[in-house]
Amino acid sequence: MKALEESSWSPYAVGAGVGVLSWFTFLSARKALGVTTAFEGTAAALARNVAPGLTGVNEYLATVEEPPKLDWELMLNAGIVLGSFLSARASGDKGGHTVPRRWSRRFGPAASTRYAGAFVGGAAAMFGARMARGCTSGHGISGNLQLAGSSALFTPIMGLSAVVVARALFGRGRRK
Amino acid sequence: MRVDPVGKLALGLGTGVVFGVLLQKGRVAKYDVIVDQLLFRDNTVAKVMGTAVAVGAAGVYALVQSGRAKLDVKPLKVGGIVGGAGLFGAGIAVLGYCPGTSLAAVGEGRRDALAGTLGMLAGAGLFVRAYPRIKPLLEAGDYGKTTLPSATRTSPWAWIAGIATAVALGALAPSATARRPRGILGRMGGRSRSSGA
DSSP, X not given: OGGGGSSOOOHHHHHHHHHHHHHHHHXXXXXXXXXXXXXXXXXXXXXXXXXXXXXXXXXXXXXOSXXXXXXXXXXXXXXXXHHHHHHHHHHTOOOOXXXXXXXXXXXXXXXXXXXXXXXXXXXXXXXXXXXXXXXXXXXXXXXHHTTBHHHHXXXXXXXXXXXXXXXXXXXXXXXX | OEEOOHHHHHHHHHHHHHHHHHHHHXXXXXXXXXXXXXXXXXXXXXXXXXXXXXXXXXXXXXXXXXXXXXXXXXXXXXXXXXXXXXXXHHHHHHHSSOHHHHHHHHHTTOHHHHHHHHHHHHHHHHHHHHHHHHHHHHTSSBOOSOBHHHHHTOXXXXXXXXXXXXXXXXXXXXXXXXXXXXXXXXXXXXXXXXXXX
């Protein structure tokens, strides 16, 4: 597997690979690639086992259409971590900077600031993804490749919002 | 909690491993690549996603039309989609990863992505907490599991041809955004260059 030792592949080859992987998921699991549904299920399961009263999880379970389950998609998420780990190891692509260059230029080199930002950004992104029932994978790739109306609405709004916020955070002083 | 059969769980894991390898090799599990896409300085993410959609659509619609697969689309509920997409976009701009690439970045050993993934779990918990109350907002403007071809009574193949053409044109166009902020020279160039095509 010489190809695994390369540090990167052409984005077109990778995109085609993801496309073909989608054919496979439809054939093998009758599902489209998606990441965030499993986060909702995991959060609900944790809430039910740790603090059902405090989290109001029973009210959630009574309202939701499908109860969460330990399924294909949760294992898909575990697989993404594992696959990326194996790929990075095979090519010697180490994690590198704890605080990304662009972030540190804007917010300083402190790791704690970056972690806090990533945590808050992650929480907002996930809350939004669950409102919309999909993320960059579920809508951006899987929904769009099915020509879904929901994804055709999601994608431009997501893109616009992300571009506006990224410009507000990192675009300043970069344009003359 | 209901559990899928072991075979299906293993299938999910194997599919995830392949997806993770692809995301890592595609460099889309990297903070700089994602933020540079949002600033239109690097089109790697658009190339990966566009190609995935074009290739995926052709195969999936062929499978559906030959009766070997069924579509698995999310309903178009305007309230949830508009509000969710806006919040999601803002969140990934701060995080610098999206949910799938954040998991891949964790595999790559990036600690900020681990913080982001824990944040995502917290966000999912908040959603569970809020769901019963915000459900009416999320369900507002429900058009069901509609697709562009079904809503417009057109052939899916016209849409797929359109997407494939757009991706091909993007690939062939002399790329004003093919600036590679990699390496010392690239980085210095990136700093001193004025913007614009």
